[in-house]
Amino acid sequence: MDSGQLPTSQADIDVTTPSVARMYDYYLGGTDHYPVDAEACLQLSRVAPSTQALAVNNRRFLQRAVRVLAEEEGVRQFLDHGSGLPTQDNVHQVAQRVDRSSRVVYVDNDPIVLAHGRTLLEENDETAVIQADMRATDAIFEHPETRRLLDPEQPTAALFVSVLHCIPDKDDPGALVRRVASRLAPGSFVVICHLVSERADIREETTRLMLRNTGGNWGRVREPREVERYFEGLDILDPGHLVEVSTWRPDSELSRSQRTDEWIEYGGIGRVR
Numbered sequence: 001m002d003s004g005q006l007p008t009s010q011a012d013i014d015v016t017t018p019s020v021a022r023m024y025d026y027y028l029g030g031t032d033h034y035p036v037d038a039e040a041c042l043q044l045s046r047v048a049p050s051t052q053a054l055a056v057n058n059r060r061f062l063q064r065a066v067r068v069l070a071e072e073e074g075v076r077q078f079l080d081h082g083s084g085l086p087t088q089d090n091v092h093q094v095a096q097r098v099d100r101s102s103r104v105v106y107v108d109n110d111p112i113v114l115a116h117g118r119t120l121l122e123e124n125d126e127t128a129v130i131q132a133d134m135r136a137t138d139a140i141f142e143h144p145e146t147r148r149l150l151d152p153e154q155p156t157a158a159l160f161v162s163v164l165h166c167i168p169d170k171d172d173p174g175a176l177v178r179r180v181a182s183r184l185a186p187g188s189f190v191v192i193c194h195l196v197s198e199r200a201d202i203r204e205e206t207t208r209l210m211l212r213n214t215g216g217n218w219g220r221v222r223e224p225r226e227v228e229r230y231f232e233g234l235d236i237l238d239p240g241h242l243v244e245v246s247t248w249r250p251d252s253e254l255s256r257s258q259r260t261d262e263w264i265e266y267g268g269i270g271r272v273r
Contacts, residue, residue: 013112018213020166021084021110027055032085032116040213047205048262055162058193058265061245062161063089065191065269068249069157070098075189077156078104079146081134081180082163085113086120091159092127101126103149107140109133134163135171137179155187162265164230165195167219177230184272190234193245193267194227202262224266234270242268 018040022033026041045051069075076099080091083106095102106117106129117129128145140146150156158180164173181190197203207220228242236242238249244264 017215019110019112020210020214020218021108021113024055024162025085025087027052028059028087030085030087032112043213044206044209047209048202050262054195054263054265057246058162059087060251061193061248061265061267062091062159062191063094064249064251065159065161066091066094066157067098069189069191069269070095070102073155073189075155075157076102077150077154078102078159079140079150079156079180080104080106080159080161081140082160082166083108083113083117083129084110086116090120092121092124096126103127105130105140105143105146105149107132107134134160135167135176137176137183141183152183153185155189156184157189157191158184160190160192160194161267162193162195164192164227165219165221166217169219171219173219174230174232178233181234181270181272186272188272189237190231190270190272191267192227192230192270193265194230195221195263196224196227196266197221197263198223199262206263221263227266231268231270234272237269237271242266 015034016036018037022037023041026033026037066078078091078095092102092104095104103126108114108129109131111131114129114131121127121129126149128149130140130143130145132140132143160177167173167176177190177192203221210218224242231242243266245267248268
């Protein structure tokens with residue numbers, strides 16, 4: 001990943017290597033992906049057949065988390081790390097339904113995300129998409145669009161939704177969370193969900209597959225206890241502990257949790273003291 005500006009013309013988009021953002025788009029039923037992404041998803045689903053349901057549940061968790069923070073906690077600023085391709089009910093749409101003045105900065109390093117995001121947001125002055133490595137905390141917070149939209153003295157929700165498993169151990173995703181939290185005003189929030197598995201065979205096989213398909217541009221599937229450490233120093237919102245995300249504040253009794261022994265998205269929301 002590169003924190004510098006990348007070109008966004010069609011010729012500069014690598015259609016020979018799967019992209020995590022485009023694979024996610026495929027699983028959500030989108031159209032902004034290529035055959036190489038679809039093939040990578042088919043390979044992944046053979047190892048973990050629940051992956052498409054997992055992607056849908058993860059997206060719904062993101063939408064619920066943003067709505068709850070906007071409605072119940074009064075958050076009006078959102079910083080979405082590794083935002084991925086625009087789809088239905090994006091962060092700014094959920095937040096701005098609660099309050100039209102809500103401001104959102106999307107961060108991603110995939111050039112196709114930048115191109116599609118800027119097109120979507122041309123008419124929305126309260127929202128911006130910047131191309132940066134999500135590990136480049138200083139560059140993100142000092143970016144002109146971040147400075148324009150996010151008041152450092154006001155509570156902000158920093159989102160890390162299904163992205164920290166893209167970061168290898170050598171880059172320490174927990175340290176990234178701590179760096180970002182240290183830049184946020186008291187009363188801000190950090191939203192995290194992460195791919196985890198209790199099964200070593202699933203962790204190893206899915207990690208190996210993703211590393212091969214993305215040319216090494218990935219981290220690993222981790223264990224639940226590792227993700228729990230990312231919340232150290234934060235006060236976890238109701239229910240007070242991390243959960244499989246389809247069970248976090250479900251919209252109705254009809255919402256179904258993901259029942260699988262393969263892998264799950266595990267997370268919650270922490271309040272910055």
